[in-house]
Amino acid sequence: MMPGDDFECRYQGDLLAGVDEVGRGPLAGDVVAAAVILDPNSPIEGLNDSKKLTEKKRERLFDEIKEKALSWSLGRASVKEIDDINILHASLLAMKRAVEGLPVTPEYALIDGNKSPSISIPNETVVKGDSRVAAISAASILAKVTRDREMVAFDKEYPEYGFAGHKGYPTAVHMKALKEYGVTAIHRRSFRPVRECLMLSRTDIGLKDLI
Structure with a gap:
């Protein structure tokens, strides 16, 4: 106690x-x-x-x-x-x-x-x-x-993301890196911000295919 x-x-x-x-x-x-x-x-x-x-x-x-x-x-x-x-x-x-x-x-x-x-x-x-x-x-x-x-x-291993500072928590720095550099192998794809980032990247790929 x-x-x-x-x-x-x-x-x-x-x-x-x-x-x-x-x-x-x-x-x-x-x-x-x-x-x-x-x-x-x-x-x-x-x-x-x-x-x-x-x-x-x-x-x-x-x-x-x-x-x-x-x-x-x-x-x-x-x-x-x-x-x-x-x-x-x-x-x-x-x-x-x-x-x-x-x-x-x-x-x-x-x-x-x-x-x-x-x-x-x-x-x-x-x-x-x-x-x-x-x-x-x-x-x-x-x-x-x-x-x-x-x-x-x-x-x-992933210096762009700032893991040493935020330890993976959804800080502004982390969110910005996710949007700029995408999802890594250590990201949790079931978490909404990561899932949304994946959806956006797939949408971007689809638009590029149409151009």
Whole structure:
């Protein structure tokens, strides 16, 4: 439990996994999830919702979580899976994979949000859990740093799009690049702005054929 919060977990043992995902809103890239079992004998100071932390602090905590946690795991759903089954189900799939990938099997899991993935262990959801439960905060940090690093790497592959800055979110810079340079292999074609861009490009091709 985070300091000062009134959340009380039904489970009171040590093998508690916090689970969170990052990347539901972007137009590009995978959705990444993490599951973390913290060690009560190795507390980590400064855990919070990853979005409320500076990049520098996230990076420091990323290393500390991996070093001190009893167990941690990452899971993901690909761009193709997002397009095939929709972003909600892809997010739940990524969280399921993260939990199932834990080297230490948890006895209970706390899931950020209001929907649980299909997992075999007892669990409950926690709305805004990434700022209320330390283990979920740790999971959000691992997932966000991992995904952000991947988008920075994609920036080198697709330098026109500015992925290092916006991480795939639909900023003005990203939207302008989409319209100017088109859709890449890492864009989610089921998302409206990307879908509309594809439709426009097909229309342009059709007009050129008529000329």
